[in-house]
Amino acid sequence: MSLPATYLQMLSTLTEDGELRMELVEQKMPTPKPGQVIIKVEATPVNPSDLGVMFGMADAAASTTAGSGAATKLSAPVSSQGMRVMTARIGQPLPVGNEGAGTVVAAGDDKEAQALMGKTVAAMGGGMYGQYRCVDAIMCMPLLDGNTAKDGASSFVNPLTALCMVENMRMDGHTALVHTAAASNLGQMLNRICQADGVELVNIVRKKEQADILSAMGAKYIVDSSSDTFLADLTDAVHATGATLAFDATGGGTLASTILSAMEGAAARTPGAYSIYGSVAHKQVFLYGGLDTSPTTLTRGYGMAWGVGGWLLPNFLAKAGLEVAGRLRTRVANELKTTFASNYTDEISLTEALQADVVRKYQAKTTGEKFLICPQKDI
C-alpha cells in the first residue's frame, strides 16, 4: 500500500502581535526509522489537557474562523497578560493532540515495528491531531481484537491518570482518595477503578445533576461544594474514609485549602494530645488541572503536615518507572470497553475542530460532553 506524499497536521502558533492561530499545515510523509511506525490516525479526543496546548491563555471563546477546507484558520485573541505568561511559545508552531488511535500503515525494519503492521493501536505520541503520525513502536498499545480506533482513542490520558491517582495513593502510603470535578469522564473511570480495587473515594461535585450521575454508578461518598454544609459534609466523608490525599482538577480558588481543612478537621476527631502544629499524618492535595484559573488560596489552618502541588501524568510515570507503566497499560487494554470506556457526544473532522462555534462548545468543558476528532473524515 502506498502512502500519500503529504498529510495535514494541526498546529497552534502564538504570533508576536497577540494572535493565537490554529491551522492545518501540509507535512511531508516521513519514512519510519527502524523502530518507528506510521499510524493513520482515525480517532483522537479533545481532552482538557489538549485545550491547554491548543489555546494556552488565549480567549478561545472569542475566536473566529476564516477560510475553508485545508485552508481553514482559527484565530483567538490573547490579552497582554496572556502574552507575558506565554512569551516562551511565541513563534513556535506547536503540534496538538496528546493521544489517539488508528491503523499502522507503515513500519520500520525492527521486529517490534514490523509486528504492528496492519494493527489497530493507540498512542500518546503528541501531535495526534493530524491525518498521520510517526511514533516509536514501543509507544504503541495494540488494541485487543475487535476493539476499534474509536474504542481506543482515549486509552492514555484519562485511564492512566485515573490509575496513577490510585497508584500514587499507594506509593505515598495513603489509603483513600478525594477527587474534585468528580463526575467528569476521568472521575467516572476513577469511581469504577476504586470500586473494583476496594478503595474508598470521596467525590466532590458542584451540581445535583453531577451527584446523580455518580450516585447511579454506585458512588458511596458524594459531596456538593455548592451546598451550605459543604465543609461539614466533606469532613464527615473524609473522616469516614480516612482520605489524606486529594486530586483537584480545578486548581484555583479555595477548594484545595478547604479539602485540607476537612482532612485536619477529620484528624482532630480522633482523640489524642492537642498540638498547635496539628495532626502528624501528611495531608496532600495535588492540582492536576486548572478549570479555575484564579490563584490558589491557602489559609494554612491545618497544622504543618500538609502539601499542595502540581501533578502531571508524564512526571508521575517517570517517577513510578517502566514496570508500573507496563502493568497499567495492560490493564487499560484489557478493560477498554468497561472500566475505561469513553463516551463521545460529537464526532468532528479536523476542519470542524477549527470552526469557532465548535470551539466554543468543546472549550466549555461541560460535564458529559466530549468531542472526538476523526482525522480521516472529509475536510
Next chain:
Amino acid sequence: MSLPATYLQMLSTLTEDGELRMELVEQKMPTPKPGQVIIKVEATPVNPSDLGVMFGMADAAASTTAGSGAATKLSAPVSSQGMRVMTARIGQPLPVGNEGAGTVVAAGDDKEAQALMGKTVAAMGGGMYGQYRCVDAIMCMPLLDGNTAKDGASSFVNPLTALCMVENMRMDGHTALVHTAAASNLGQMLNRICQADGVELVNIVRKKEQADILSAMGAKYIVDSSSDTFLADLTDAVHATGATLAFDATGGGTLASTILSAMEGAAARTPGAYSIYGSVAHKQVFLYGGLDTSPTTLTRGYGMAWGVGGWLLPNFLAKAGLEVAGRLRTRVANELKTTFASNYTDEISLTEALQADVVRKYQAKTTGEKFLICPQKDI
C-alpha cells in the same frame, strides 16, 4: 543533694470565655523513672516556635499582667475567629518552652541516666519554661566540657532546623537553597553551615540592615524583597545557584509563589523544547514559619512540577531516622560556640517573661533581638 518538694512551671491555658492565660503553676517534684533524669533548668530561649504555643491566635500585644512573684499572671485577649481556630486547646493547660539547658540533679537507676548526673545538658523536652524538668536520658545532649547552660540553651530548634534544611535538600535531590527572613538567628546559622559545606544559598531579606548583616558574614547571594527588581534579582540568584528548594519563614502572602516563579524563570533560561507544562525539575517551597499570618496565594504560573507545604522539624527528623538525628546532634555539640552560637539581647526570669511590656518586646520578633529565660533567677 536534696531537691525541693515542688517547683514552678509556666503553663498557657485558653479559657472558654476568650482569655489566653499564662501563669506559673506549682508542680510536685517527680521521682525520675530508671531511664529519666531531672534537669535544673538554667537557660531556655524564647523562639518564634515557642510563641505559637504560648499565645496561639491570642493578641499578645494587647496582653496585661496582674499579680507578682509566683502569682504573676498574664492575660491576652482572643478574637472570636481565634477561638474557633483554637477550639481544640480550650481548657487544656499547655506546658511551654521547647528547649533549654541546665544541670542534671537527679537520675534514675539506668546506667545511661546515672552517667548524666551532675552534667550540663541540653534537651528539647517541651515544658522547659520551669525551674526543673524531668526528661528521658536519651533526649539529653551532654555539652562539651567548658560549655555552659547558656551556651547550650538553643542547641536544638535553630541548629537542627538549619541542619535539617540542608539534609532535606540532599535527601530530595536538590543542590542549593533559598531561605527567607534570612538574617534571623536561624538564617545566620544556615549561612555558616552552607559556607562550611559548600552549599549555595540564596538569602532573601526585607531590609538593607539585614542584607548588611549577611554581607558581613560573607553571604554571596542576598536579595531584598522590598526592591522593585526583586523578581529579576531573585531569578538571577536562583539561576546562578540552581536552587530548586526554598524554606520560607513567612508562610503567608505571595512570597512562596514568587520564589516558584523565579525558579521557573531560571529554568526557562536553559535552552530546550517549550512545554506548556513548564520545566520538569521539581520546584519546592517549604513553609516552616508563619511570620505573615495572611493566606498563602499561589499564582501557579510555574508549570506543573512544583510543591508547597508545611515543614516541621520533628516530622522531618522522624522521616530522616535516628542515624541522621544522632549525626546532626553530634555536630551541634562540637560546633556549639562557632556555627551554632546564639546571641541573646535580654536575660529574663520566669516572672519577667510574664510582664506585658516584656511580652510586647519578645513577641515583636525583631531581627537581632533574642530573649533568654533563666528560670533560676529570682522570681
